[in-house]
Structures are given as C-alpha cells and as structure tokens.
Amino acid sequence: MEQILTLNQQNLAAISTKIPVPSYDRSTIKTGIVHVGVGGFHRAHEAFYTDQLLQDKSQTDWGICGVALLDFDTKIYNTLKAQNGLYTLIVKELDGSFTKQIIGSIVEVLFAPESPIKVIEKMASPEVKIISLTITEGGYNYNEATGEFNFENPLIQHDLETPNAPKTIFGYLTQALQLRKENGLKGVTIQSCDNIQGNGHMTKKMLLSYVQVAAPTLVSWILENVTFPNAMVDRITPATSPLDIEKLKETSGIDDGWPVVCEPFKQWVIEDDFAAGRPAWETVGAQFVKDVVPYEKMKLSLLNAGHSVLGILGALYGYSTIDEAANDADISSFLRIYMGNEVTPTLGGLEGVNLKNYKFSLIQRFGNIYIKDQIERICSESSAKIPIFILPTVYAQLANNRTIQHAAFIIAAFAIYSVGVTENGAQLMIKDAMEAELTKKAILARNNPAVFLEIASIFGDLKSSKTFVDAYSKAYQHIVTNGIEKSVKDINSRVLNKI
Structure with missing residues (x-):
C-alpha cells in the first residue's frame, strides 16, 4: 500500500x-x-x-x-x-x-x-x-x-x-x-x-x-x-x-x-x-x-445570474447539482433564451470578447459533470445575489421596453423556492441571512404573489412596475397550477414560437 x-x-x-x-x-x-x-x-x-x-x-x-x-x-x-x-x-x-x-x-x-x-x-x-x-x-x-x-x-x-x-x-x-x-x-x-x-x-x-x-x-x-x-x-x-x-x-x-x-x-x-x-x-x-465595468457586467449577468437560474430551477426540479440542471434540455433552453433575449441587449463595450462564444462556453462549464457544484451552495444567500446578478438586467430591459418574461419567471420560481418545500413535498434547505423574512413573505405570496416583491431590501421599488408585477404574477400562478417542469416548457415554447 x-x-x-x-x-x-x-x-x-x-x-x-x-x-x-x-x-x-x-x-x-x-x-x-x-x-x-x-x-x-x-x-x-x-x-x-x-x-x-x-x-x-x-x-x-x-x-x-x-x-x-x-x-x-x-x-x-x-x-x-x-x-x-x-x-x-x-x-x-x-x-x-x-x-x-x-x-x-x-x-x-x-x-x-x-x-x-x-x-x-x-x-x-x-x-x-x-x-x-x-x-x-x-x-x-x-x-x-x-x-x-x-x-x-x-x-x-x-x-x-x-x-x-x-x-x-x-x-x-x-x-x-x-x-x-x-x-x-x-x-x-x-x-x-x-x-x-x-x-x-x-x-x-x-x-x-x-x-x-x-x-x-x-x-x-x-x-x-x-x-x-x-x-x-x-x-x-x-x-x-x-x-x-x-x-x-x-x-x-x-x-x-x-x-x-x-x-x-x-x-x-x-x-x-x-x-x-x-x-x-x-x-x-x-x-x-482601464475600465473593468463592461467585463464585470457581462460576467455577473451571464455567469453568476446563470448559476442562480440553474440553482433555483434545479432545486424546484429536485436536482442536487448544477450539472444536472444544466444538462436538462428544458432548463438549458430556458437559460439560453434568458441570456440571449434579456441579458445580451443590456451588454456593450466588450473589447476583445466574442459574446456568442462566451455564452456557449458558459453552457459547457455549467454542464461539466465532474464539478458537481451543489445547488444548495449556489442558492445560498440568494437574497444578496439576485439584486446583483439578475435585477440590473430587469431594470435595463424595463427602461427600454424590452422583454422581461424569463427574468420574471425566475423571481416567481424564487418566491416558490423560498417556501422551503418542492411541489413533490421534498424539503429545501434555505441558507440565507434573510431566511425568516423570505419564508414569511413566500407563504403569504400563496394568496397574493405580489406580496413577495414587498421585500424592499431585495427588490427595491420593483413592485411599482406594473409590467414586471403582471409578468411575475402570471408566471407564479402558472407554476403553481401546472408545476415547474410544464411551466418551463411552456414559457420556452411561447418565446421560441415568437423568434
């Protein structure tokens, strides 16, 4: 030996x-x-x-x-x-x-x-x-x-x-x-x-x-x-x-x-x-x-946001690692649409970066079956991550009257995730400094989905955007009524049919 x-x-x-x-x-x-x-x-x-x-x-x-x-x-x-x-x-x-x-x-x-x-x-x-x-x-x-x-x-x-x-x-x-x-x-x-x-x-x-x-x-x-x-x-x-x-x-x-x-x-x-x-x-x-901001914005809104998307959706699907979520065809399609239709229009000034290749490499990296990044780790402290990784894309898209359908779906999924139980009854481990408030609002959101957006320390004044609240509430009800897997398939289908 x-x-x-x-x-x-x-x-x-x-x-x-x-x-x-x-x-x-x-x-x-x-x-x-x-x-x-x-x-x-x-x-x-x-x-x-x-x-x-x-x-x-x-x-x-x-x-x-x-x-x-x-x-x-x-x-x-x-x-x-x-x-x-x-x-x-x-x-x-x-x-x-x-x-x-x-x-x-x-x-x-x-x-x-x-x-x-x-x-x-x-x-x-x-x-x-x-x-x-x-x-x-x-x-x-x-x-x-x-x-x-x-x-x-x-x-x-x-x-x-x-x-x-x-x-x-x-x-x-x-x-x-x-x-x-x-x-x-x-x-x-x-x-x-x-x-x-x-x-x-x-x-x-x-x-x-x-x-x-x-x-x-x-x-x-x-x-x-x-x-x-x-x-x-x-x-x-x-x-x-x-x-x-x-x-x-x-x-x-x-x-x-x-x-x-x-x-x-x-x-x-x-x-x-x-x-x-x-x-x-x-x-x-x-x-x-001289200026790192465009590169930061690209990485935060594509890679880090992508991780959160895979983590939240993957948790609701019952997956335990990021590669499992990334290799699910419907979740992967959701992420590609989100990156292409909602994030890419907000990016610019990326000298020396081939954005198409960068996004392709992200899908490969997320799907690396040997990394086994735990979904629980990626979802931890989402209350601090979502305002940094996802909401800037939402605000930029709203300001330019562009689509926020997939982003609104992600936030709706996060609200449902924050209850702490999947639709199949499995317990979710919520590791978050704001766990108590997230859970409280998430339970109240079952009767009125928009209540979840009242957590100002996460969402600021997002609840004042009728466009976003309507898209979020619609996504929430769709997930609750039809289940997460069918809802992901349906939103992908609706968007792909428009492209």
Missing part, C-alpha cells in the same frame, strides 16, 4: 515525487498581500495566480498572509495552519481527468477572532502593499434598497464601540489604515475579489461610510493614499467534499485536510490602479484594463 503523506512543508520534497509542488523557496518569500477570506475561491483564483507568479524566482515580494475573519472560519484556519498554508488544487477537466498541484503562495495564516491586534498590525506592515478581499456579496454590509451602509448591523455597532477588537472587515481596515497613517507609511491598495459590479467602488463607498463615523479624521488620508481597483473574477469553485479528500489520498497518497477543486477556466480582469506597486499578474494570465 502506498504511503500516505500529510501535507506540510516538511513533507513537500517527498510529495514532489507524486504531484507538482512550488519550485520556489517559500522561506524567502515576503508577505506583500494580506487576503481576508481564505475559502475555496481565493485559493483557486488569486492565490493560484500568485503561486504561478512566484515560480519566477525573482518575484519574492508577493507572498500572501491569509486571514480567517470569522468564528465560522476556525476549521479552515486550523487546517491551513497545520499545513503551513499549503493545499492541493485539483482542476477537474472537461474530459474527466484531474490536474493536481500544491499551491504555496499563502506563506502566513492568521485567525482574526483569536488575535485581532496581530491582524491589524499585519495589515499595517510596511511590506504589505495590497489588502485583498473575498468576503461574499453580503459582507459589504449595504442596504440594497438604499445602497447605503447598514449601521444597524450589531457587528458594526460592536466595532464602533470596541475598535481594538473588531469583528467586521470595516473595523479591521479602519484600525489598520489608522496605524499606517500614524506610522507615516505610504498608502495601500484594497482589492475586492467578490462578485459585485464595481466591487472597488463599492468597497471604497462602504469603507468611507464607516470611517466617517468611526474615525472621521482618517477620511482625507484614505482619499489621498488608498486605491480601490475594480476587478472581475471568474472560476467555478464548488465546495470540497469528503469524497474529494479521500480520492486525493487514494490517487496521490496525499493527506490534505482541505484541498480545493475547481474548473479549468479562469479569468481575472483588473483596473490598473495600485497605490504601492503590484504583482505582474499579467505574466500569468490576468488582464489589466
């Missing part, structure tokens, strides 16, 4: 006989980046790009210090700490083969709840030039209805009252930037890697809103010394399963407590606006541009 090697720095040489490992001496790498949120996506994306860059032995200034921000992150922190920041990246190719390598770019790991001062001091370290973030859409703490910072959040109240032991990213950044200012240091770049259009603008707006209250004298220093480049990020990264961990042991003899699995496709488009220098990520496939 093959010897099983525990993944850590000490065993790296032995592991190198099994799969590729970093070719650089990790002990010589300085920490130039602090990254908050060391989950699967960061480790499949920014940390991967940075690992590729570090293979060039002259690039020694861009190691990553990974910060686990929340109490919930205890497991990932303990795993990475035990493994000296090392982990296995498993790329699941379309042909079913696996490409594996050890990633070494995370050279330090900190657990914020255990040592908040250490995290603040690391962010304020002179060698740190970039603080990057993957804190999920909900982590930016804004009210969707108003677009403003949510000071009602109890964690924000805690940070205002207890600034030296913060619990949110805004508390940490404020303390770290204050310390940089006091120490006379140059500025820093704060780089969002989250799925929010204008993610740099959003980060800047939310941070300055908080700082205006928490440390108003710091505002002018931030405006002069800190940059917030927008970026578009893309790589499908499903949750790691116990089967993935066991398969790695069986096939490669490596005991990795939390490997990362992902698809082969990757994309990173970044505005070149860095306050204190940056890694040459363009040498390993990233793209630097």
Whole structure:
C-alpha cells in the first residue's frame, strides 16, 4: 500500500515525487498581500495566480498572509495552519481527468477572532502593499434598497464601540489604515475579489461610510493614499467534499485536510490602479484594463445570474447539482433564451470578447459533470445575489421596453423556492441571512404573489412596475397550477414560437 503523506512543508520534497509542488523557496518569500477570506475561491483564483507568479524566482515580494475573519472560519484556519498554508488544487477537466498541484503562495495564516491586534498590525506592515478581499456579496454590509451602509448591523455597532477588537472587515481596515497613517507609511491598495459590479467602488463607498463615523479624521488620508481597483473574477469553485479528500489520498497518497477543486477556466480582469506597486499578474494570465465595468457586467449577468437560474430551477426540479440542471434540455433552453433575449441587449463595450462564444462556453462549464457544484451552495444567500446578478438586467430591459418574461419567471420560481418545500413535498434547505423574512413573505405570496416583491431590501421599488408585477404574477400562478417542469416548457415554447 502506498504511503500516505500529510501535507506540510516538511513533507513537500517527498510529495514532489507524486504531484507538482512550488519550485520556489517559500522561506524567502515576503508577505506583500494580506487576503481576508481564505475559502475555496481565493485559493483557486488569486492565490493560484500568485503561486504561478512566484515560480519566477525573482518575484519574492508577493507572498500572501491569509486571514480567517470569522468564528465560522476556525476549521479552515486550523487546517491551513497545520499545513503551513499549503493545499492541493485539483482542476477537474472537461474530459474527466484531474490536474493536481500544491499551491504555496499563502506563506502566513492568521485567525482574526483569536488575535485581532496581530491582524491589524499585519495589515499595517510596511511590506504589505495590497489588502485583498473575498468576503461574499453580503459582507459589504449595504442596504440594497438604499445602497447605503447598514449601521444597524450589531457587528458594526460592536466595532464602533470596541475598535481594538473588531469583528467586521470595516473595523479591521479602519484600525489598520489608522496605524499606517500614524506610522507615516505610504498608502495601500484594497482589492475586492467578490462578485459585485464595481466591487472597488463599492468597497471604497462602504469603507468611507464607516470611517466617517468611526474615525472621521482618517477620511482625507484614505482619499489621498488608498486605491480601490475594480476587478472581475471568474472560476467555478464548488465546495470540497469528503469524497474529494479521500480520492486525493487514494490517487496521490496525499493527506490534505482541505484541498480545493475547481474548473479549468479562469479569468481575472483588473483596473490598473495600485497605490504601492503590484504583482505582474499579467505574466500569468490576468488582464489589466482601464475600465473593468463592461467585463464585470457581462460576467455577473451571464455567469453568476446563470448559476442562480440553474440553482433555483434545479432545486424546484429536485436536482442536487448544477450539472444536472444544466444538462436538462428544458432548463438549458430556458437559460439560453434568458441570456440571449434579456441579458445580451443590456451588454456593450466588450473589447476583445466574442459574446456568442462566451455564452456557449458558459453552457459547457455549467454542464461539466465532474464539478458537481451543489445547488444548495449556489442558492445560498440568494437574497444578496439576485439584486446583483439578475435585477440590473430587469431594470435595463424595463427602461427600454424590452422583454422581461424569463427574468420574471425566475423571481416567481424564487418566491416558490423560498417556501422551503418542492411541489413533490421534498424539503429545501434555505441558507440565507434573510431566511425568516423570505419564508414569511413566500407563504403569504400563496394568496397574493405580489406580496413577495414587498421585500424592499431585495427588490427595491420593483413592485411599482406594473409590467414586471403582471409578468411575475402570471408566471407564479402558472407554476403553481401546472408545476415547474410544464411551466418551463411552456414559457420556452411561447418565446421560441415568437423568434
């Protein structure tokens, strides 16, 4: 039987006989980046790009210090700490083969709840030039209805009252930037890697809103010394399963407590606006541009929205993974029509992008039977995703008197999904910060579908659009009366007959 090697720095040489490992001496790498949120996506994306860059032995200034921000992150922190920041990246190719390598770019790991001062001091370290973030859409703490910072959040109240032991990213950044200012240091770049259009603008707006209250004298220093480049990020990264961990042991003899699995496709488009220098990520496939907004809009409204469409419809069909939904002919047809008739007319300014090819590649990526992205994961926190991924398309289409039939159907399906039970009586696991309100409104919507649109923090004033409410209510009643599968077939048929 093959010897099983525990993944850590000490065993790296032995592991190198099994799969590729970093070719650089990790002990010589300085920490130039602090990254908050060391989950699967960061480790499949920014940390991967940075690992590729570090293979060039002259690039020694861009190691990553990974910060686990929340109490919930205890497991990932303990795993990475035990493994000296090392982990296995498993790329699941379309042909079913696996490409594996050890990633070494995370050279330090900190657990914020255990040592908040250490995290603040690391962010304020002179060698740190970039603080990057993957804190999920909900982590930016804004009210969707108003677009403003949510000071009602109890964690924000805690940070205002207890600034030296913060619990949110805004508390940490404020303390770290204050310390940089006091120490006379140059500025820093704060780089969002989250799925929010204008993610740099959003980060800047939310941070300055908080700082205006928490440390108003710091505002002018931030405006002069800190940059917030927008970026578009893309790589499908499903949750790691116990089967993935066991398969790695069986096939490669490596005991990795939390490997990362992902698809082969990757994309990173970044505005070149860095306050204190940056890694040459363009040498390993990233793209630097003057304006990232058109690319972000394309990705959010096609890929991310597409995921939500497959997730919500797939859940109601009784599927458990995204590839199952994507390979259902009717759901796939629904998504193609939605992307072609409702999203594509809202896009523009995509230099160097063949939109037809991009949409075709999405269908292929969604249908990758080896990725097995869980529908439950994709549907989680839909209350934060729908306003970002789907509603901008709705508003743009309404403003130009164009069709919103499929988008309205998706929202109707979401209302029915939010009851928490499929039409066959199977329980749906609703994982959402707004679960209580979603369920309450979803149950009331059984008598009056439009009630669901009254959740202003998700839908804003959408309920005031008669065009949308009529299309949504019609779709809702059709699903309830005829079932989800027949309703999807019928809406596809109606639209296809018009084309």
